[in-house]
Amino acid sequence: MPLLVTDYSWTQTDSTVCLSVPLKGARVGKVDIMSTDEYLKVHYPPYLFEAFLFEPVDDDRSTAKVGGGVAVFSLLKRTNKVWEHLMMTINNTEKKEVRERALLNYQEKLSAQSTSKTKKENAEKKYALQKMMKLEEEKRDSIQKTKDEERERTTAELAAWQLRQKENAEQEEQLELHRHRDSQSKRGAMTEKRGNGCSAVRLDQRGDSEANSKRTPEDLPAPRLAGNIQVTFTPRLFPTALRESRVPEEEEWLKKQAEARRAVNADVDELEDLKEEERNPDWLKDKGDKCFVTGDHLGAVNAYSLAIRLNRRIPALYSNRAACHLKLKNLHKAIEDSSKALDLLTPPVAANAAARARANVRRGSAFCQLQLYAEGLQDYQAALQIDPHNQALQADTQRIRDIIQGTAATLETQ
Template identity: 45%
Template sequence: MKILDIFITDDYLKVNYTQFFFECFLRNKIDHKKSLAHVGNGEVIFQLYKETPGLWNKLESEIIEDKNAMNLKRREAIEKAQKEAEEDKKQNEETRRKNEKYALKKIMKHEEEEKERIQKIKDQERQKAMAELQKWKEEQQKLAEKAKHKIIKEQKVIKETALKKEKLTTQKKKTDLLATFTLRPVGNIDVNFTPRVFPTPFRESQAHEEEEWLRKQAEARRISEVFDEDLNEEEKNPDLLQNKGNNFFNAGNYPAAINVYSHAIKLNNNIPALYSNRAACHLKMRNFMKCIKDCSTALDLLHPCVPQNATSRCRALVRRGTAFCEMELYVEGLQDYDAALKLDPNNKQLQKDAENIRNMIQGTS
């Protein structure tokens, strides 16, 4: 392969191509960075730009008659070219460093803007969640007040009914006494007491709350009559549906379990376990607001508070407290964990979790 060597400085030209060699010592200086050399068709055409405009009488310098001067000019041209090459290299390196620095600044600025954008989105989502939570708290407070008024009204009606009944009984006794002219014979009356459902002694229990809880349990377990030819007997029974949902949950199929629990709730919306179990599925799927709502509904249905439903209330409180903590609402979560500890004070894991939440609130974890 033949190599063409063209060398140009401000006052020297050289072309070397196999057996051909051409050099020219210029009379005056040119701008060699602008000058060009065109190669083609067996010839080289130079396009030279004068450093200083003007008319040249001759192209070549007078030193062509002096070999020593020519050799000196060649060395000077080579040294000058090497020096310019080094300066160009330094300048290119400096330009490259400046470009890299500029690119790095651009990347850092872009990353900072992206970080701010993501933080803004997170703040908006947190504000939205807080607004939904506040709205839900207000709704729960209204429902609680409404339920409280309803209970007070029912207790008032029961009390009035009992007073009327007692009054009628007293009046009937007086009437029977006046209508009786003979003394009744003396005798013994055998009294049989039915066993109490709750283990707590009667003098230490809350009889009204316990009876209310038994009544609610009986109503909740009453199977609704569903007239739908497309449903089989299992799909009409909330208890069977609850067992089916539990199997899905244990298998890790949380969406299927939610569908089964939701269908059971449509048949009977008074069973607390359905809401509590569905809340556990929502917690697994990180649907924290839905988990909080289902736990709160379960806790509402678990009233009045009696020993028989303490375990269920503790479970619902822990699940709701966990959902609060996952949303970084640690104060609300700690309140639920403390309430659960009151129901199960010897639970070591509950004690440990509550202490961890308290440390996070205090900034020590």
């Protein structure tokens, strides 16, 4: 049963009643207040304050403030007169009826406030929507106006250009007519002059023919001597013509290839238990290639790795091992081996173009499987620059672009 609060205080004027109810240390959030025209309740467990007001008050204009350990109410009277008491004296049955009536009125008041708040929010949303639609309409009108002005300006420029073209064509036609008249007049003058001097020309031609008929075979020059001209070409290892090649880069590549074939790593002497053929990197590379073809990718990795221990300067070993790592889903190792192969495939020349393209594709494929599509696209584009007519490579590159664009569109919608 709640404890009734009796140590409240109140004062009044002809129009207002000021009521102060102590909260006895209760927090503001724990205080429940219900107020109507004839009933006031302040509940903060285990305490309860009820006031069955002596006269009706205007609840809509009354105020309540809670803080500092006290609840202060300012109740505006409906009639300007002095009350004899704060509360009227009624029995329990009448109190029950007042409570029920007050609760019903309070619920109706809350419902009306909620409805009013909802209407107000809807009105604000409707106003905001109308404002936004108006702004969008103004924006569309502005864009359409700009388009119309641009279209009119372009139409005017096109009409002016067509007029200039027509004027230029007329001027060209007049100039051509003048040239034709000048040429006709010159042709007539030349015809007249040629008619006057034709007999002299015929006489000169007759004299030349008579002089040629008097020549003897001894007067003719001797025939030229026949002979052969020896043409030699510089022997080259590259299929391109010398004028189309980059000689310094090709010589550097050949030098690196020769050094790679001569290179033997220091740890070869430690592999004393290897057979003679197992000490040959080329033999190990062929063995790795055969294992890869038969599907023994782990065996191929072992063969390539042993060959790399023997000679770390052959790019094909790293590139082929990268292909094996791709099959085994060792994607980071595939990227590492492809990068090492590309480092060794320098300088870029025609002889290593195909190998560079394969290494780029293998590294790009590993990047894409790791969902690093931007890095993968760079490698596929590099391979496509080397082999621009490869249709499969073109299709793969476009597919990666579509994936990147689809991911970006998904992020934007999110």
